Amino acid sequence: MLSVTKRSSWTDTLLSIFLFVLIIILYQYFAHQRHLLNPHDKLVPTFAQMLDAFTRSTFEPDRNGVYRLLDDTLASGQRVLISMVFVFGGVLMGAYMGLFPVMDKLFYKFFLFFDKIPALAILPILFIFFGLGEVSKVALIVIGVVPTIILDTYLRAKAFPQEQVIKAITMSASKSQIIFKIILPKIFPMALDSIRLNFKAIVLFLISGEALAATAGLGYRIFVVRRYMAMDIIISYVIWIGLLSYLIDAGICLWIKKQYRWYNK
Amino acid sequence: MNNFKRISQFFILLLLTGFIAACSSPSGQESNASSSTSGKSKKFKVAWSIYSGWQPWDYANQSKILEKWAKKYGIEIELIKMDYIPSVEAYVAGQVDACVMTNMEALDMPAASGVTSTALILGDYSNGNDALLTRDNLQVKDLVGKEVNLVELSVSHYILSRALEKNGLKESDVTIVNTSDSDIAPAFISNNSQKAVITWNPLIMEIKKQPDVKQVFASSSIPGEIMDLMIVKTNVLKDNPELGNALTGAWYEVMAIMKKEDKATEEALAIMAESAGCSLQEYKDQLKTTAMFYSPKSALNYTTSKAVIQSMDYVRKFCFSHGLLGENATSFDQIGIQYPNGEIQGDKNNIQLYFDSSFMEKAANAQL
Amino acid sequence: MTGKYILEVEGASQQYFDQSEKSFQVLNNINLQIREGEFVTIVGPTGCGKSTLLRMILGSERPSAGNVLMDQKPILKPDRNRGVVFQKYSLFDNLTVRQNVRIGLELENFSIFGNLLNTVFPGWKYEEYSTLVDEYLERVGLLQHGDKYPYQLSGGMRQRVAIAQAMIMKPKVLLMDEPFGALDAGTKDQMHAFMLEQWQQTGQTILFVTHDLEEAVYLGTRVIVLSQYYQGANGAKIVKDFNTPWPHPRDQSVKEEELFQDMIKTIRNQGLNSNYLLNQEEFDLSHADAIQLAS
Numbered sequence: 001m002l003s004v005t006k007r008s009s010w011t012d013t014l015l016s017i018f019l020f021v022l023i024i025i026l027y028q029y030f031a032h033q034r035h036l037l038n039p040h041d042k043l044v045p046t047f048a049q050m051l052d053a054f055t056r057s058t059f060e061p062d063r064n065g066v067y068r069l070l071d072d073t074l075a076s077g078q079r080v081l082i083s084m085v086f087v088f089g090g091v092l093m094g095a096y097m098g099l100f101p102v103m104d105k106l107f108y109k110f111f112l113f114f115d116k117i118p119a120l121a122i123l124p125i126l127f128i129f130f131g132l133g134e135v136s137k138v139a140l141i142v143i144g145v146v147p148t149i150i151l152d153t154y155l156r157a158k159a160f161p162q163e164q165v166i167k168a169i170t171m172s173a174s175k176s177q178i179i180f181k182i183i184l185p186k187i188f189p190m191a192l193d194s195i196r197l198n199f200k201a202i203v204l205f206l207i208s209g210e211a212l213a214a215t216a217g218l219g220y221r222i223f224v225v226r227r228y229m230a231m232d233i234i235i236s237y238v239i240w241i242g243l244l245s246y247l248i249d250a251g252i253c254l255w256i257k258k259q260y261r262w263y264n265k
Numbered sequence: 266m267n268n269f270k271r272i273s274q275f276f277i278l279l280l281l282t283g284f285i286a287a288c289s290s291p292s293g294q295e296s297n298a299s300s301s302t303s304g305k306s307k308k309f310k311v312a313w314s315i316y317s318g319w320q321p322w323d324y325a326n327q328s329k330i331l332e333k334w335a336k337k338y339g340i341e342i343e344l345i346k347m348d349y350i351p352s353v354e355a356y357v358a359g360q361v362d363a364c365v366m367t368n369m370e371a372l373d374m375p376a377a378s379g380v381t382s383t384a385l386i387l388g389d390y391s392n393g394n395d396a397l398l399t400r401d402n403l404q405v406k407d408l409v410g411k412e413v414n415l416v417e418l419s420v421s422h423y424i425l426s427r428a429l430e431k432n433g434l435k436e437s438d439v440t441i442v443n444t445s446d447s448d449i450a451p452a453f454i455s456n457n458s459q460k461a462v463i464t465w466n467p468l469i470m471e472i473k474k475q476p477d478v479k480q481v482f483a484s485s486s487i488p489g490e491i492m493d494l495m496i497v498k499t500n501v502l503k504d505n506p507e508l509g510n511a512l513t514g515a516w517y518e519v520m521a522i523m524k525k526e527d528k529a530t531e532e533a534l535a536i537m538a539e540s541a542g543c544s545l546q547e548y549k550d551q552l553k554t555t556a557m558f559y560s561p562k563s564a565l566n567y568t569t570s571k572a573v574i575q576s577m578d579y580v581r582k583f584c585f586s587h588g589l590l591g592e593n594a595t596s597f598d599q600i601g602i603q604y605p606n607g608e609i610q611g612d613k614n615n616i617q618l619y620f621d622s623s624f625m626e627k628a629a630n631a632q633l
Numbered sequence: 634m635t636g637k638y639i640l641e642v643e644g645a646s647q648q649y650f651d652q653s654e655k656s657f658q659v660l661n662n663i664n665l666q667i668r669e670g671e672f673v674t675i676v677g678p679t680g681c682g683k684s685t686l687l688r689m690i691l692g693s694e695r696p697s698a699g700n701v702l703m704d705q706k707p708i709l710k711p712d713r714n715r716g717v718v719f720q721k722y723s724l725f726d727n728l729t730v731r732q733n734v735r736i737g738l739e740l741e742n743f744s745i746f747g748n749l750l751n752t753v754f755p756g757w758k759y760e761e762y763s764t765l766v767d768e769y770l771e772r773v774g775l776l777q778h779g780d781k782y783p784y785q786l787s788g789g790m791r792q793r794v795a796i797a798q799a800m801i802m803k804p805k806v807l808l809m810d811e812p813f814g815a816l817d818a819g820t821k822d823q824m825h826a827f828m829l830e831q832w833q834q835t836g837q838t839i840l841f842v843t844h845d846l847e848e849a850v851y852l853g854t855r856v857i858v859l860s861q862y863y864q865g866a867n868g869a870k871i872v873k874d875f876n877t878p879w880p881h882p883r884d885q886s887v888k889e890e891e892l893f894q895d896m897i898k899t900i901r902n903q904g905l906n907s908n909y910l911l912n913q914e915e916f917d918l919s920h921a922d923a924i925q926l927a928s
Contacts, residue, residue, distance in 0.1 A: 040379020040617075042591070043358050056592060063588065064437070124448050128455040132414065132442060163722040166693050171737035171802050172713040181740060186727045213414065213444040213452065224443055226350065227418035228373050228589040229357060262726050265784035 045232035053232035054240070057221075068221065069240065075216035079134065079206055083141035087202075090149040091191040095183050097150070098157020099165075099175070108154065111147045119144035120208055127212065137209035144205040145198050152194045156187040189260040196252040203245055308341040309501070309508050310361040312352040317466060317551035318389040318493040319365045320537035321519045327536055334515040338507035356380070356496070363497040363512070367391075369420055369580050371496050373589035376600050376617035383502050383619040385509055386495040386516055387568045393554030394466040395424050395491060396483035398453075398473065403460055404481055405432040408439050414453055414462040417443040420484075420491050421463040423583050427490070428482040466551045467543055485554065489567070490576040499619055513624040514633040517561050524559040561628035568622045569605045577602055577610060638922070639805060639838055640667040640690060645699035646868060647685050659685050661868030663699070664924040665857070667840070669805075672832050674841045674853030678905045681859045681869040683842045687810050690840060691717055703806070713741070716804035720811045723795035724783045730794050731779040734769055737802040738762045769797040772834075773827070789820040793827065800835065809841045813848065821845075822885065825852060833881055846897045846905075851888060853877055855920055858904040863911040872904055872916050874923040 024047070031044045045053070057068040097103045097111075119140055126143070130136035160183055168182045207219030214220035218241055225233045256263055313322045325331040326344040335342040347355060349366075353374045356364035363385070366374070375382045397405070397413075405428050415421040426436060439461075444452060446464065450471045453462040462472065472478055484491050495512060502509050522533050531545075538548035558564035567573065584590050585597035601616035603609050605623075609616065627633050642665040648656045659682040667673055677683045688694040689701050692711040701708045703715070711717070724733050739762075770776045773793040783791055792812050799807055813821050829852065832839055843849050849856050858873035877896075879887050887893055903911055918924075 038379040040377070040591075042378040043354075053592070063586070124451055127448055127452040131456045131458060132444065132452055161722040162693075163719045164725060166691070166711050167717060167719070167723060167799075168736075168740065169711045170691070170713060170715060170717050170799070170804065171740050173740040177740055181736070182725065186725065211445060212448055213442055215440060215442050220443060223445075224417045226354075227416075228584075228591070229354065229378050230592065233592075260727070262782040262784055265726075265782070 042229040043231050045235060049232040050236045050239075053230070054236035057233060057236070069237075071216050072218045072221050072237075073240075073244070075214075075220075076206055076210065076218045079137050079141065079209075079217070080202060082134075083138050083145070083202065086138075086142045086146050087149055087195055090146040091153045091188070092179075092184070094150040094153025094155075094191075095157045095179055095187065097154045098160065099179060099183065104154075107150075111150050111154075114143065115147035115151055117143075119205060123208065123212060132213040137206070137214070140209040141202055141205045145201050148198055148201075149191065149194060153187060153191050156190050157183055160187070189256050189263040192252055192256055196249055199245060199248060203241060207241075306339055306341050307505060307507075308343065309363065309505070310343045310345060311512070312345045312347050312355055312361040312364040314347055314349040314352050314365065315541050316349075316365075316493065317394065317541070317548065317555045318391075318557065320541050320548070321388075321516065321523065321533075322365065322495075323540045324533050324537050325515045325519045327540075328519075328533070330518050331511070331515040334511040334518070337514070338511045340505070340507050340511060342508070342511060356498075362501045362508070363495060366494060366496055367420055368492045368494060368577060369423060369584065371494055372577070372581055372600065372602070372618055373418075373584045375496065376602075377584075377590045377594075379617065381499040381617050381619075382496045383499045383621045384494040384568075385497045385502065385621060385624055386513055387558060387564050387573075387620075387625070388493050388495065388516070389555050389557040390489045390493065390567075391420070391465075391484035391491040391554070392488055392556040393483045393485035394469070394551065395420050395463070396465075396469050396480050397424060397428050397461065397463045398469065398478050399461045399481050400457065400477050400479075401460060402479060405429065406434070408461055409434065410438070410440075411460050412440045412442050414442050414444040414449055414459055415464065416446050416449070417441055418587060418589060419446075421465065422587070423491070423580065424482065424484060424487075425463050426583055427487050427579070431482075431486070466554065467541070467547065470547060470550065483554075487579075488556065489572050490579055492573070492576065502621075509621075509624045510627070510633055513561075513628050517628045517633075520557070520559045520561075523557070561625045565622050565625045565629050568620055568625060573620060574604055574608065574610060581611070637669070638666045639669045639704060640840075641665070641700075641702040641705075642686070642690070643700045643702065645686075645689060645696040645701055647682065647689065647694070648697045658868030660689075660696070660859075661866075661870050663859075663869075663871060665871065665874075666922045666924065667838065668922065669838050670836050672839045672841065672852060672854045673857060674843060674849040674855070675857045675859060676843055676846055676849035676900065676904075677859035677869065678862065678907070679844060681861050683844075683859050683869075684810055686859065687808055687840065687842045690806075691715055691808050713802060714804055715806045715808055716799035716802055718792070718795045718799050718807070718809045718812045720814045723812075724791055724798070726783045729780050729782055730775055730786070731766060731770065733783070733794055734797050734801055735762050735766045737798065738765070741802070765801065769801045772831070773797040787820070788816050789824055792816070792824060796828075796831065800831065800837070803835075804837075806838045806840060809839065811843055812841075814843070814845075821848070826885075828852060829882060846900055847888065850877060850893060850896055850900075851883065854881070856900075858900055860904040860911070862904065862907055862909065863913070863916075866910070870916075871918070871923075872911055873900065874918045874920045876920055 028047060031046045034041045034044045035046060054069075058070070059067070062068050093107070097107050122143070123140060126136045126139050130139050164182060165178055168178055173182065206217075207222065210217035210219030211223040218237055222234050222237050311322075313319050322331075322344060323346070331342055331344065345352075345361065352361070352364050353366050353370050355361050356366075357375050357378050357380050359380075365388075368384070371382060371384065399408070403411070408429075413425060415425060422441070425439075425441070429436060429438065444462075446468070449462060449464050450468040453459050453472060454475055464472070469480075473480065495516070497509065497512075519533070522529050524530070534548060535545050538545045541548055543551070558567060581590075581597045581600070581602070585594060585599075588594075590597065590599055598611040599615065600618065601609055601611040601613050602618045602620070603616050604620050642663050645660060645663045646658065647660040648658055650656050663686060675683045675686065685694065689696050690708065692701075692708045692715065695709070725736065728736060767776060767779075770779055773796060775790060775793060775797070778786065778790065783794070786794070795812070813824050816824060825848065831837075841849075841852060855876055856873065857871055859869045860872045861869040863870060863872055878892070903909060903915065
């Protein structure tokens with residue numbers, strides 16, 4: 001089994017898709033059975049229904065003349081993008097905390113505390129403070145994810161080899177240069193990695209926020225159509241969210257690989 | 266290497282068998298109903314959620330009245346408390362045999378999903394339990410261009426639709442902000458920028474405590490359109506009329522207690538209030554906006570009246586125009602609704618919702 | 634240039650605290666004067682505090698007593714007058730060889746405006762540096778490896794980049810903390826030849842810490858032995874401070890000479906041997922600048 005000979009690639013491919021295919025077949029079988037008993041069943045839609053729901057929400061305007069999927073994706077995307085500004089701000093914050101003892105003392109415990117708070121539990125408070133608009137949705141993502149990013153970057157900055165900082169100082173680097181030219185460029189791909197790994201949490205907080213109060217968004221739609229049990233739409237949205245998350249993950253990976261060739265070497 | 270090949274082949278074989286199994290016709294076994302017939306007596310599951318008009322079910326359970334009636338008909342009934350929408354979902358998914366819900370959800374959730382259902386008991390109709398509240402003395406007409414917080418596609422949405430309609434406005438004249446019922450009250454109370462909200466009791470009572478909030482429209486303006494029903498799966502009820510007998514019998518025993526207005530009534534109401542998480546006085550206030558049919562006679566009369574048919578017509582048209590009958594539905598006639606007098610609304614080949622007055626009639630005639 | 638010391642260590646001691654908060658002396662009353670252009674190697678047994686002494690001169694550590702001066706001014710922090718090459722972590726692994734050599738110039742001539750311009754037009758300002766950077770890359774023989782990252786280089790190449798990186802800044806003093814400690818013997822020999830060549834070309838003052846006696850004697854014009862193995866010891870002292878007699882340029886054949894071998898043997902037996910405690914009289918402070926103090 002440990003032989004170096006290359007396995008024929010088609011069996012490899014087959015094995016890797018095996019579980020997917022199996023689960024799809026089992027699901028389809030189950031859905032088919034339910035539909036034989038109740039042709040109007042909505043809870044376990046067949047793939048044909050899901051595809052239909054997906055094309056409907058993608059290519060046909062709904063009753064209000066809106067291309068739902070596009071509309072929802074844009075609304076959610078905007079929220080994620082705005083929170084990304086704070087996430088990258090968090091990276092900077094973490095670097096500062098790692099380098100300056102004053103910042104460390106002032107903020108470390110604070111963020112450690114916030115990191116431990118389950119953000120979803122304070123969601124009602126957020127809605128009271130920030131209203132029902134976009135601010136509270138972004139705030140939920142920020143409170144949920146940014147402390148983790150800050151602490152992660154902080155630890156990386158703390159673990160930064162002191163020798164290199166000294167070395168930079170002997171080459172007349174100022175404090176801000178040490179942050180921006182020495183530490184940040186080196187820990188940035190690590191931060192990207194940690195953002196990538198935290199993306200699931202970002203999506204989770206996004207959907208939770210949208211479930212509570214919204215007029216558009218991927219999470220909003222999932223919760224609204226639940227009212228009439230449109231599982232076909234829900235599942236197609238879930239797959240779409242999964243696909244988007246996967247693409248973003250792959251995108252960040254590619255970015256790291258292309259832009260930071262030295263990373264992880 | 267050889268091993269690997271063998272494993273791959275095994276998997277391929279498994280895949281093929283799976284595929285063939287999936288394509289072949291189903292064995293047709295009944296995956297139906299949680300009603301297990303194992304043991305001596307049949308067991309049924311009934312879901313309920315907190316609402317002034319449904320609290321009596323919890324009292325029936327706690328006071329063993331339900332158990333008494335179940336025993337009388339040789340069955341077991343398990344009453345399960347759930348959140349509202351999950352309870353209806355559980356009902357549609359076949360996890361429970363019966364569930365309390367409004368006529369609107371009965372139509373757009375089980376009936377639209379092909380789960381043929383029967384309205385066994387018409388317990389009450391909302392007579393102010395759902396309301397549109399505004400700040401700054403805004404009237405319905407002033408809502409043009411404003412945001413309205415409500416749970417989209419719920420009864421609240423229906424109330425908005427009717428309120429706007431009665432004031433010559435369209436839904437597109439306002440912006441609906443879908444707001445979760447778990448947070449709608451604190452969110453509205455603490456954000457003065459939100460001018461209008463539609464929700465239900467006890468949240469309405471809570472919001473109305475704010476000095477600047479006024480009620481400008483309520484379900485009492487459209488009495489009887491939102492009915493609170495005990496919904497049972499039609500096939501389960503047909504096969505097990507005892508379930509209908511037991512539930513109806515228990516319900517009207519509790520109703521009789523509630524109507525007496527003596528010490529027993531107070532005790533019963535106190536238990537209901539406690540499980541609703543409010544004070545006795547608050548619960549009594551909620552009952553004022555709940556038009557309970559305390560006697561089987563009154564319920565029977567209302568169920569067999571034209572008013573129900575008219576209400577369902579409003580509701581089904583709302584459901585259809587909001588896609589609640591399925592995004593592919595072509596007409597509000599797609600789902601058939603049958604009334605006690607045999608009248609059918611909609612497609613008579615696809616009757617999914619029955620209003621059955623026979624059990625209430627039995628109760629009225631003291632035949633239970 | 635004579636008569637003027639570039640570096641002076643005056644009665645410097647260093648105390649550390651162990652886990653139980655007890656203090657222990659690492660360096661005891663170190664006195665040292667170094668002239669411009671000297672190649673001073675500091676050698677001693679493990680744990681004698683030679684790196685501590687180097688860090689005190691670098692400025693990243695302050696003595697608990699005494700002073701460290703450069704050009705008669707106390708050293709309080711690391712600064713651009715003293716370049717440094719460590720055994721590890723000397724290079725920024727997110728930069729290419731060329732960028733590593735260039736980074737000092739960039740840091741020194743930094744302006745926000747210039748940095749912005751460089752982001753928009755890469756290479757605009759860096760053009761100015763390229764001739765100089767290439768010259769240094771050429772000097773360390775890595776011109777054709779300029780676009781590689783540190784992880785793609787061998788250990789010896791990395792240290793050559795680190796040296797070029799420090800030298801391009803033309804610091805008055807170059808401090809080296811066991812820079813070749815992790816290299817194999819063959820590479821080490823090459824690096825020695827390279828180091829001597831560099832020193833002769835630049836005339837730089839070099840302070841070179843090592844635990845390798847052969848390296849110390851071969852490279853240094855002046856060898857300083859730091860040791861805690863003397864009678865009544867309380868922290869390491871300078872127990873030897875002497876000239877090496879061979880003129881530069883030296884070549885490997887020096888290592889075969891009897892004098893060379895003897896010198897190493899003496900240092901090993903007297904300075905690095907924990908079983909042999911030196912008397913004060915046996916201290917060899919024969920260098921002209923060595924400070925004789927009555928104990």
